[in-house]
Amino acid sequence: MAKNRISPIEIQQFLKGMDYPASKEELINHARSSRASEEIIAMLEGMRTNRFSSPSDVSNALND
Numbered sequence: 675m676a677k678n679r680i681s682p683i684e685i686q687q688f689l690k691g692m693d694y695p696a697s698k699e700e701l702i703n704h705a706r707s708s709r710a711s712e713e714i715i716a717m718l719e720g721m722r723t724n725r726f727s728s729p730s731d732v733s734n735a736l737n738d
Contacts, residue, residue, distance in 0.1 A: 680713060680714060680717065682732070682733035682736045682737065683733075684714075685705075685710075685714055685717065685718070685732070685733075685736060686729055686732070686733070687708075688704075688705040688708040688709075688710035688714060689701060689704055689705060689708070689729065689732065690708070691704075692704050692729075694726060694727055694728050694729070694731075695725060695726060695727050696725075696726050697724060697725055697726075698718065698719075698721060698723065698724045698725070698726070701718055701726065701732065702715060702718050702719060705718055717736060718736075721735040721736060721738070722735065722738060723735040723738075
């Protein structure tokens with residue numbers, strides 16, 4: 675996946691209040707309900723990991 679100009683920190687703003695552990699689908703749904711852009715949704719959809727224990731797991735997956 676090409677590197678995007680949106681940082682994992684910016685993405686975490688749309689995941690604020692997320693309960694972990696969480697599935698990729700739950701993260702995407704939460705981001706959509708937080709009005710994340712389609713670019714952010716696409717980045718979340720592109721992650722290879724499907725289960726996350728913490729926000730750090732999400733950030734690591736976004737950097738893969």
